[in-house]
Amino acid sequence: MKRYQAHILICSGTACESQESREMIEKFHQELKKADLHEEIQIVKTGCFGFCEKGPIVKIHPDHVFYVEVKPQDVEEIVKEHIIKGRRVERLLYEEPTLQKKIEEQEKISFYHKQLRIALRNCGFINPENIEEYIGEDGYLALGKVLTEMTPEEVINIVKDSGLRGRGGGGFPTGYKWELTYRNKNDLKFVICNADEGDPGAFMDRSILEGDPHSVLEAMAITGYAIGAEKGYIYIRAEYPLAIERLNIAIEQARDYGVLGEKIFDSDFNFDIELKYGAGAFVCGEETALINSVEGGRGEPNAKPPFPAESGLWDKPTCVNNVETFANIPPIILKGPAWFSRVGTKDSKGTKVFALAGKVNNVGLVEVPMGITLREIIYDIGGGIRENKGFKAVQTGGPSGGCIPEKYLDTPIDYETLKEIGSMMGSGGMIVMDEENCMVNIAKFYLEFTEDESCGKCTPCRIGNKRLHEILIRITNGRGTEVDLESLQSLGEMVKESSLCGLGQSSPNPVLSTLKYFAEEYREHVVNRKCPAGVCSMGKKKTAAVPKQ
Amino acid sequence: MKQIKSLEELKRIRDNANQGLNIRKAEEEKHIKLKVGMATCGIAAGARETFNTLFETIEKKGLKDVYLVQVGCMGYCHDEPMVQVNVPGESPILYGKVDKEKAKEIIEKHVEKGELLQDSIISKSFHKE
Amino acid sequence: MPEELKVKEKNDLQKPIPKEHYEKLEEYIDSLPSLEGRLIQVLHHAQDIFGYLPRDVQLFIARRLGLAGAKVNGVVSFYSYFTEEPRGEYVINICTGTACFVKGANKLTEEFEKKLKISAGDTTEDRKFTLKDVRCVGACGLAPLVVINDKVFGRVKPEEIEGILEQYL
Numbered sequence: 129m130k131r132y133q134a135h136i137l138i139c140s141g142t143a144c145e146s147q148e149s150r151e152m153i154e155k156f157h158q159e160l161k162k163a164d165l166h167e168e169i170q171i172v173k174t175g176c177f178g179f180c181e182k183g184p185i186v187k188i189h190p191d192h193v194f195y196v197e198v199k200p201q202d203v204e205e206i207v208k209e210h211i212i213k214g215r216r217v218e219r220l221l222y223e224e225p226t227l228q229k230k231i232e233e234q235e236k237i238s239f240y241h242k243q244l245r246i247a248l249r250n251c252g253f254i255n256p257e258n259i260e261e262y263i264g265e266d267g268y269l270a271l272g273k274v275l276t277e278m279t280p281e282e283v284i285n286i287v288k289d290s291g292l293r294g295r296g297g298g299g300f301p302t303g304y305k306w307e308l309t310y311r312n313k314n315d316l317k318f319v320i321c322n323a324d325e326g327d328p329g330a331f332m333d334r335s336i337l338e339g340d341p342h343s344v345l346e347a348m349a350i351t352g353y354a355i356g357a358e359k360g361y362i363y364i365r366a367e368y369p370l371a372i373e374r375l376n377i378a379i380e381q382a383r384d385y386g387v388l389g390e391k392i393f394d395s396d397f398n399f400d401i402e403l404k405y406g407a408g409a410f411v412c413g414e415e416t417a418l419i420n421s422v423e424g425g426r427g428e429p430n431a432k433p434p435f436p437a438e439s440g441l442w443d444k445p446t447c448v449n450n451v452e453t454f455a456n457i458p459p460i461i462l463k464g465p466a467w468f469s470r471v472g473t474k475d476s477k478g479t480k481v482f483a484l485a486g487k488v489n490n491v492g493l494v495e496v497p498m499g500i501t502l503r504e505i506i507y508d509i510g511g512g513i514r515e516n517k518g519f520k521a522v523q524t525g526g527p528s529g530g531c532i533p534e535k536y537l538d539t540p541i542d543y544e545t546l547k548e549i550g551s552m553m554g555s556g557g558m559i560v561m562d563e564e565n566c567m568v569n570i571a572k573f574y575l576e577f578t579e580d581e582s583c584g585k586c587t588p589c590r591i592g593n594k595r596l597h598e599i600l601i602r603i604t605n606g607r608g609t610e611v612d613l614e615s616l617q618s619l620g621e622m623v624k625e626s627s628l629c630g631l632g633q634s635s636p637n638p639v640l641s642t643l644k645y646f647a648e649e650y651r652e653h654v655v656n657r658k659c660p661a662g663v664c665s666m667g668k669k670k671t672a673a674v675p676k677q
Numbered sequence: 678m679k680q681i682k683s684l685e686e687l688k689r690i691r692d693n694a695n696q697g698l699n700i701r702k703a704e705e706e707k708h709i710k711l712k713v714g715m716a717t718c719g720i721a722a723g724a725r726e727t728f729n730t731l732f733e734t735i736e737k738k739g740l741k742d743v744y745l746v747q748v749g750c751m752g753y754c755h756d757e758p759m760v761q762v763n764v765p766g767e768s769p770i771l772y773g774k775v776d777k778e779k780a781k782e783i784i785e786k787h788v789e790k791g792e793l794l795q796d797s798i799i800s801k802s803f804h805k806e
Numbered sequence: 807m808p809e810e811l812k813v814k815e816k817n818d819l820q821k822p823i824p825k826e827h828y829e830k831l832e833e834y835i836d837s838l839p840s841l842e843g844r845l846i847q848v849l850h851h852a853q854d855i856f857g858y859l860p861r862d863v864q865l866f867i868a869r870r871l872g873l874a875g876a877k878v879n880g881v882v883s884f885y886s887y888f889t890e891e892p893r894g895e896y897v898i899n900i901c902t903g904t905a906c907f908v909k910g911a912n913k914l915t916e917e918f919e920k921k922l923k924i925s926a927g928d929t930t931e932d933r934k935f936t937l938k939d940v941r942c943v944g945a946c947g948l949a950p951l952v953v954i955n956d957k958v959f960g961r962v963k964p965e966e967i968e969g970i971l972e973q974y975l
Contacts, residue, residue, distance in 0.1 A: 132697070133728075137701070168732075189700050211747075212715070212720070213715055213717060214713075214716060214748045215716065215749040215750075216749070260693075261697075263687065263694055264698045266691065268681075272683075272687050385681050386682065387681060393683060393684065394682045
């Protein structure tokens with residue numbers, strides 16, 4: 129690998145790329161060529177830095193200077209001032225709002241300070257389109273170690289001991305899932321990577337695939353070895369063109385380097401990976417529905433058991449794991465289960481990536497140790513609520529999760545505590561709401577989503593969610609009654625208990641949690657026909673014509 | 678591309694690639710840092726040549742943990758080109774009028790052996806930012 | 807025959823589907839190593855070629871893959887990515903993810919509907935614009951956002967919509 133005296137890292141995640149970071153890379157090439165420095169300075173297109181709020185991001189090494197909100201027209205100045213003369217371009221440095229001070233180094237920005245990056249370790253650091261940079265960061269070393277020094281049982285035990293749990297939402301212990309699939313003897317088995325990130329407001333998996341695709345490929349091969357599979361599929365949303373492009377490049381390179389294909393590391397292990405595209409159905413995040421979709425059919429879930437570990441793709445034992453879960457595997461193998469399990473809480477080990485969005489100052493991707501409090505995430509990392517407005521609720525777990533009010537901000541979060549307070553970990557979307565958001569309206573938004581995305585196979589979900597949605601429409605139009613509130617509660621509980629798959633079993637959560645924590649707001653809607661946040665129309669046009677009684 | 682067939686081959690690629698990536702790591706405390714004053718006046722006095730010589734020498738010797746950084750004006754315009762050497766745990770040393778020859782000497786003596794080039798020092802142990 | 811079906815039939819007759827498109831699709835299907843489990847993949851490819859998946863194309867695929875037409879239509883209608891109606895030259899996707907929603911994406915939809923005089927999900931008469939919503943693009947830092955073909959407009963305000971549309975007229 130050629131060495132350069134300086135590296136310019138430019139974020140090419142979806143959020144930055146849609147703000148002309150591609151044009152910027154072009155411009156950097158031109159400007160460096162003009163200055164005759166193109167041989168000495170390397171331009172590196174990286175994955176997401178996570179700090180999407182301030183994108184596009186440009187980082188310059190070895191000075192470690194971190195520029196934010198850079199536009200193509202700033203490139204000339206950066207090259208002339210920073211690269212040629214070594215002077216910082218002050219106006220492009222990040223200014224910490226709480227300190228009102230310009231900060232030069234990424235690590236000192238409070239957005240990054242409390243983060244601990246395991247799954248995102250390479251995002252924003254390496255060029256995702258260059259396998260050698262991944263190898264340079266110990267990439268494929270875990271696969272090599274597993275294939276040359278370990279038995280499948282040993283691999284499974286390491287993952288079990290680490291305490292890693294599924295990051296897609298359910299939180300099932302990953303090692304046990306592997307063991308179940310391993311125990312089911314069959315001539316054919318499959319590994320599937322669930323990259324059908326359908327939660328609105330979640331973009332963790334996309335960022336990992338765009339920023340560090342090889343980590344997922346390597347982990348899939350390790351899984352294949354552990355459970356005895358030779359073929360892997362990545363089921364990815366068609367709405368993620370950039371991630372698809374990077375994965376295709378990565379798979380091609382991995383085959384060239386022999387870390388995918390036949391007789392990997394001269395062992396008897398063969399493994400190859402193929403992409404399968406989703407087509408826009410939220411329910412396909414559920415593993416049995418996903419398998420039906422990979423087979424080319426309608427993505428409807430099946431009743432479990434049998435679990436995919438016994439009978440999955442083409443009725444063969446199949447191990448389905450989520451992108452973020454996979455990204456954790458190589459470091460666990462290399463550094464050992466104890467290294468991983470020292471982070472986190474009693475039953476939830478390691479870190480979790482959250483997509484922090486909504487009414488916070490710093491929207492972006494954050495990876496934090498399990499057991500951190502919501503307050504730390506929202507205020508210390510997220511920089512607090514926009515325009516100094518009041519905090520109202522934070523929604524985790526997407527359409528399957530609930531809204532958490534202020535009194536729980538200091539709860540250390542893990543899989544169990546979030547469930548106790550009526551929400552769930554989910555895949556990691558975290559939407560912050562302020563006093564201007566109406567919680568009834570938010571519940572309506574999620575129910576509209578689940579009504580639309582319910583596959584229709586089972587009645588409670590198909591019809592129950594529709595009725596829930598209708599009641600919420602009624603309430604936001606000012607036509608709700610107190611009886612409606614009772615119906616919401618009992619119907620919600622019924623749908624939860626009797627639905628076939630995870631979608632229906634969790635879809636009433638947004639309603640039930642808001643009913644519990646924001647009961648007053650619901651009552652205002654039905655008793656006084658008022659929306660305290662001033663969001664709902666409350667059927668104004670109609671009621672205006674009705675004379676007062 | 679030849680396929681990787683053993684851990685040793687993988688590690689060879691890794692070590693080679695890793696050297697190129699080291700530059701992006703933030704743990705500066707462990708590394709020797711050479712700062713070259715590259716403001717307009719520095720460049721006019723030949724700082725670019727100095728910089729390139731330093732870079733080539735580090736490269737040729739395959740020195741690890743030595744970073745080369747270009748910085749702005751250091752203030753001593755009459756002694757340009759200037760190079761500041763930061764060795765972890767020691768006070769920074771500032772050298773003036775560093776030409777190609779002296780650049781090589783800085784690497785060979787100061788960086789590799791820890792011997793200071795007494796004649797060229799402008800300042801010792803000033804406050805390091 | 808219901809009115810809407812008549813209109814559909816007429817559309818299909820008015821715009822005959824070019825023969826080369828079928829040839830291209832046939833060529834692609836022939837290049838596949840096996841046909842089992844390839845339906846979604848073939849539909850993606852077909853939509854890239856034809857722009858949408860009219861009845862005739864679905865039946866063509868059914869015959870070539872040895873599936874029932876109902877099975878193909880079942881899959882096409884299940885997934886929101888596939889469309890049976892032709893789309894406009896420019897497809898306006900309004901992100902309706904949660905982050906965009908809490909920042910007022912519904913106001914953008916209303917404004918687009920007013921300006922284009924169509925409702926979400928429809929195409930203008932001159933086939934210039936299709937207005938639809940899309941589930942989270944994953945660029946929540948830019949919320950609320952609108953994607954027109956491949957171009958992303960971030961932090962859009964309702965009053966900026968007129969200017970955005972003008973770029974495409």
